Amino acid sequence: MCLLLGAPGVGKTLLVKRLQRLCSRDGRGDLGDPPPTRPTVGTNLTDIMAPRKITIRELGGCMGPIWSSYCGNCHSLVFMMDASNPTQLSASCVQLLGLLSAEQLANTSVLILFNKIDLPCYMTTEEIQSLIRLPDIIACAKQNITIAEISAYKGTGLARVLRWLQERHRTSS
């Protein structure tokens, strides 16, 4: 099980839909237009066949206060931030710190995604890293942390996300 978390509207549901599409097209054709999404109330469970089954559990951003009750039994954690929304970043950073210090997630591999890099006002990874002092966070964390910039909308970086998931879920779904 991969847990997918992030503030409301960062693009979690779109990412899952895009990964599903990426896995179902046999490496041919394009992703097509981005499908519509609605705010997730509660939790969304989606299986992607990559080709091994990987179950992704998205928790709606509005469920932030109770995310921790879903942290058990997950093999990997994908934490998304919206690189085009600087005002949301500090709150996201606090949430991330809470997750990294959760005992249940001590041995979980973590992928931090900066999404929406297709928008003209997006912040680069370097800018975000220095704003939230990510190198210090990574140095203090027990987890193995990977960072990537993506656009769930355009499809940029999604192949890398899929590879990360495949590597983490070689032996578990």
Ligand SMILES: Nc1nc2c(ncn2[C@@H]2O[C@H](COP(=O)(O)OP(=O)(O)OP(=O)(O)O)[C@@H](O)[C@H]2O)c(=O)[nH]1
């Ligand atoms: N421009 C742009 N828009 C995006 C991107 N990813 C998601 N969006 C848009 O952002 C909005 C919110 O996306 P969702 O996937 O529903 O966000 P979410 O994180 O699942 O939100 P909650 O379920 O409320 O927590 C939608 O209008 C998406 O089309 C992206 O990479 N670029």
Ligand SMILES: [Mg+2]
């Ligand atoms: Mg959602």
